[in-house]
Every structure is written in C-alpha cells, then in structure tokens.
Amino acid sequence: MDLKKQxxxxxxxxxxxxxxxxxxxxxSAEELMLALGQQGENVGLATVYRNLDKMVSQDMLAxxxxxxxxxxxxxxxxxxxxxxxHYHMVCEECGRILHINCSRLAQLAxxxxxxxxxxxxxxxxxxxxxxxxxAKKPQ
Amino acid sequence: MDLKKQxxxxxxxxxxxxxxxxxxxxxSAEELMLALGQQGENVGLATVYRNLDKMVSQDMLAxxxxxxxxxxxxxxxxxxxxxxxHYHMVCEECGRILHINCSRLAQLAxxxxxxxxxxxxxxxxxxxxxxxxxAKKPQ
DNA sequence: TTGCGTGCAAAGGTTTTGCATGGCA
DNA sequence: TGCCATGCAAAACCTTTGCACGCAA
Numbered sequence: 001m002d003l004k005k006q007x008x009x010x011x012x013x014x015x016x017x018x019x020x021x022x023x024x025x026x027x028s029a030e031e032l033m034l035a036l037g038q039q040g041e042n043v044g045l046a047t048v049y050r051n052l053d054k055m056v057s058q059d060m061l062a063x064x065x066x067x068x069x070x071x072x073x074x075x076x077x078x079x080x081x082x083x084x085x086h087y088h089m090v091c092e093e094c095g096r097i098l099h100i101n102c103s104r105l106a107q108l109a110x111x112x113x114x115x116x117x118x119x120x121x122x123x124x125x126x127x128x129x130x131x132x133x134x135a136k137k138p139q
Numbered sequence: 140m141d142l143k144k145q146x147x148x149x150x151x152x153x154x155x156x157x158x159x160x161x162x163x164x165x166x167s168a169e170e171l172m173l174a175l176g177q178q179g180e181n182v183g184l185a186t187v188y189r190n191l192d193k194m195v196s197q198d199m200l201a202x203x204x205x206x207x208x209x210x211x212x213x214x215x216x217x218x219x220x221x222x223x224x225h226y227h228m229v230c231e232e233c234g235r236i237l238h239i240n241c242s243r244l245a246q247l248a249x250x251x252x253x254x255x256x257x258x259x260x261x262x263x264x265x266x267x268x269x270x271x272x273x274a275k276k277p278q
Numbered sequence: 279t280t281g282c283g284t285g286c287a288a289a290g291g292t293t294t295t296g297c298a299t300g301g302c303a
Numbered sequence: 304t305g306c307c308a309t310g311c312a313a314a315a316c317c318t319t320t321g322c323a324c325g326c327a328a
Contacts, residue, residue: 007302007307029293044310049293051308065204069318071292072208089257100255108247116239117271118228124267132256146282146327168318183285188318190283208293210317284325293316300309 012051014041019061019076026064026073026097062123064088064097077123089127093134100127151190153180158200158215163238165203165212201262203227203236216262228266232273239266 014036019027027035029048036043052074055061064073086101109120129135153175158166166174168187175182191213194200203212225240248259268274 005303005307009302009308011309046294046311047309065208069204069211069291089251089255091257092260092263098257100251100257102251102255104247104250108243111243112228112239112241112266112268116228116241117274118230118237118239118266118268119274120266120268121231124231126264127251127257127259128263129251129257129259135256135258144282144328148283148327150284181285185286185319186284208316280328282325282327284323286322288319288321290319291317293314295314296312298310300307302307303305 006054010041011043011047014039014043015048015051016055016060019074020078023076023078024099026075028071028073032074059123062088064090064126066090087122087125087127089129089131091131091134092128093130096131098131145193149180150182150186153178153182154187154190155194155199158213159217162215162217165214165236167210167212171213198262201227203229203265205229226261226264226266228268228270230270230273231267232269235270237270 015032018032018036018039029045029052032052033043033045033048036048052061052063056063056074060077062075062077064075065071066073086099087105089098089100090096091098105122109122112118112120154171157171157175157178168184168191171191172182172184172187175187191200191202195202195213199216201214201216203214205212225238226244228237228239229235230237244261248261251257251259
C-alpha cells in the first residue's frame with residue numbers, strides 16, 4: 001500500500017507544510033481547509049479528508065477522536081521513528097489536550113506486551129480523565 | 140442532575156435489562172433497537188439514544204468510541220462502585236475488544252494523578268494496539 | 279393531573295463517494 | 304501520455320431536536 005505511486009500535489013504539499021509547522025497542535029478537517037484558504041491555498045474539503053486519511057495510514061499524522069463526538073482531529077507526528085514517544089491526555093470536562101512523555105508509560109507498555117499479549121500503540125491511545133483545574137471542581 | 144424525577148418506562152426497563160444481562164458486550168444504538176424489536180419490545184431509535192445518554196451520565200453504561208469512526212458503542216458496567224475496575228484494549232487490525240484488569244494500570248493511574256496532575260478515567264480510556272494474533276502477522 | 283418520556287420525521291454535523299476534469303511524473 | 308488527484312455536489316452515516324401525544328407516578 002505504500003508501494004503505490006503517489007503524486008506530490010500542490011494541495012498535499014500545502015497540507016503537510018501547514019501541519020508540520022505546527023507539531024502537537026490538533027486541527028479538524030474543516031479547520032485545515034479554512035486555514036489553507038486564508039493562506040491563498042484553496043483546497044476542497046474532500047481533498048483534505050482524502051489526504052489526511054493517507055497521511056494517517058502512512059503514520060505521518062495521528063488521528064485523535066474526542067469522546068464528545070465532535071469529529072476527528074489531526075496532529076503532525078515529528079517522531080516517526082520513536083514508537084513510544086508520547087501519549088495524549090484529554091480532559092473530559094474542558095477538552096484540553098495534554099501530552100505526557102513518561103518512562104512509567106513505556107514500562108506499562110512493556111508489561112502489557114509481555115504479560116497480556118497486546119502491543120500498545122501510543123499514537124492512537126488517548127488517556128481520558130480530568131486535568132488539574134477540572135479535577136478540583138466539584139462534580 | 141441525578142435529583143431530577145425520572146420515570147421507569149417500558150423502554151428504559153427493556154434497554155437496561157438487555158444490557159445488564161450482557162456485561163462486557165458492546166452494542167451500537169441501532170443494534171440495541173433491533174435486538175429489542177426482535178424481543179417484541181419496539182423502541183424508537185431516538186428513545187434508545189436518549190436513554191443511553193442518561194445511563195452513561197449516571198455511570199450505568201460506558202460509551203466506547205472506536206477509532207475507525209464507526210459510531211459509539213455501549214456496555215453495561217456492573218462494577219459501578221469500583222472506579223479502576225478495568226480498561227478496554229481495542230485491536231486496530233481485527234477490531235477485537237479485550238478487557239484488562241491489572242494492578243499495574245491502577246499503579247500507573249496513581250502515578251499520573253500524583254505526578255502529572257491528571258485523574259484518569261478508566262471507563263472512557265481505550266488502549267489501542269494489536270492483539271496477540273494480529274501482532275504476529277507481518278505489517 | 280402533572281410533566282417527563284416517547285415516536286416520528288426533520289434537521290444537524292461529519293465524512294464518504296461518483297464522476298468529470300485537472301495535473302504530476 | 305497514463306493515471307492518480309481534485310473539486311463539486313450528492314449521498315451516506317450517526318446523532319440530535321421539535322412537536323404532539325402517551326403514560327408513569
């Protein structure tokens with residue numbers, strides 16, 4: 001699937017340039033279309049979706065699906081070579097997205113792989129919960 | 140929010156009975172409507188959604204959102220009192236949903252809470268990766 | 279009797295698809 | 304020149320909402 005011919009189009013180049021300049025930031029497909037449009041790079045929404053799909057399957061982007069059902073968001077992945085680089089934590093209350101890069105998580109991944117026969121994917125796994133500010137508030 | 144009056148209707152009773160008899164099994168809203176219909180309990184899809192939403196906010200059900208964007212699935216939660224009871228692991232390749240109940244995960248949750256100021260929610264957090272069978276296969 | 283719950287249909291938002299055209303290699 | 308990529312609009316999905324009616328308490 002990676003062996004197929006693939007053209008480098010103006011639209012694909014613009015999309016990748018935009019995202020790669022904003023690592024660790026999340027954008028919806030529509031936000032990307034609008035942002036590119038403001039740069040003078042008009043790209044159809046369907047084209048944005050088609051390119052995002054390809055980039056996700058090529059591990060260039062992460063697709064994050066919020067639990068509130070608001071639609072997928074996409075993030076550029078710089079560290080393509082490092083599998084356990086970081087995980088995402090999403091606050092269920094305020095929607096804030098935090099990054100965590102901790103050896104305890106890597107240890108847990110090792111444990112789950114050796115003792116539970118499951119290979120974790122840090123790119124797609126999202127830890128849901130409550131951030132510091134929201135955890136303080138009463139339910 | 141839990142203080143509001145709430146009627147026990149035929150539809151709500153049928154839905155809860157169906158799900159509570161099938162713990163650790165996941166169903167979409169449409170699957171639930173069809174399954175109830177086959178039992179002679181006709182329930183409108185909108186009603187299914189409205190009841191599921193309430194039950195999730197009352198912590199009776201977990202709402203699982205697969206990363207493939209196929210729509211939410213719901214699961215009955217038996218252990219309403221135990222916050223860290225178990226996590227879900229979803230295989231990205233075959234879609235299998237596994238349960239993991241391991242003290243290492245509880246330890247990790249404690250660590251993240253004390254050192255990273257984030258309170259994990261085991262109900263909404265899904266660990267993505269590859270199951271034993273799929274991990275063996277070549278990419 | 280009160281007012282929450284239901285059913286239906288319509289609307290809403292997000293994502294995919296068909297098809298003719300465009301453009302990279 | 305071949306054929307993948309694009310744009311537009313329509314369709315496909317999943318979910319929510321408005322409204323009149325039903326029904327539990």
